[in-house]
Amino acid sequence: xxxxxxxxxxxxxxxxxxxxxxxxxxxxxxxxxxxxxxxxxxxxxxxxxxxxxxxxxxxxxxxxxxxxxxxxxxxxxxxxxxxxxxxxxxxxxxxxxxxxxxxxxxxxxxxxxxxxxxxxxxxxxxxxxxxxxxxxxxxxxxxxxxxxxxxxxxxxxxxxxxxxxxx
Numbered sequence: 737x738x739x740x741x742x743x744x745x746x747x748x749x750x751x752x753x754x755x756x757x758x759x760x761x762x763x764x765x766x767x768x769x770x771x772x773x774x775x776x777x778x779x780x781x782x783x784x785x786x787x788x789x790x791x792x793x794x795x796x797x798x799x800x801x802x803x804x805x806x807x808x809x810x811x812x813x814x815x816x817x818x819x820x821x822x823x824x825x826x827x828x829x830x831x832x833x834x835x836x837x838x839x840x841x842x843x844x845x846x847x848x849x850x851x852x853x854x855x856x857x858x859x860x861x862x863x864x865x866x867x868x869x870x871x872x873x874x875x876x877x878x879x880x881x882x883x884x885x886x887x888x889x890x891x892x893x894x895x896x897x898x899x900x901x902x903x
Contacts, residue, residue, distance in 0.1 A: 747798040755783065755791055763788060764795035770847070810870065818871035835870040 740761050743749040751757045759781065767777050767788075777788045814834045821830040841862035846854045854861040 743795070743798045743802070747801045749795060749798045755787060760791040760795050764792050767792060810872075810874065820871050833871075835868055837866065837868045839864055839866045841865075 737745075740749075740758055743761065744757050749757045749760065751760075763777055763781055763783075766772060766780065767774065770776070772780070774785055774788050774792070777783070777792075778785045781788065783791075817832070821827060821833055841856050841858075841864055844854060844861055844863045846861050851861055854863065856862040856864075
């Protein structure tokens with residue numbers, strides 16, 4: 737099933753008389769993939785700024801629902817310790833731990849004028865992410881998701897790789 741079909745059938749992405757759901761998704765992906773400003777999307781898709789803004793947030797809300805359904809804690813009360821940390825060599829150090837947190841760099845393509853801001857110590861352009869998982873290596877949270885929800889609400893751009901974490 738494609739991302740579009742999933743968002744339409746399960747998460748409420750809808751078409752209107754003037755804008756189809758596939759165009760809404762395309763607009764969203766184009767904006768976050770650039771990064772492109774809403775004003776640039778207004779010109780590219782020949783839509784009003786209000787329409788671009790509205791459709792962007794409709795897709796963002798659907799992706800947020802998708803993430804909430806797929807990224808969740810198995811034991812929300814954290815009442816039991818995982819078997820892996822009960823071993824004698826780990827228990828004194830990880831008693832009460834509920835998971836692990838780690839960062840990683842993912843290669844990204846950015847406009848030439850932004851390359852300096854995204855160049856990592858290895859010499860390629862990247863975006864740093866922070867992931868949290870339980871001891872079964874099930875992702876509980878990824879800070880890209882959080883950044884998309886907060887960052888996209890206050891600005892008109894973010895990065896395409898943010899969406900990959902949601903899928």
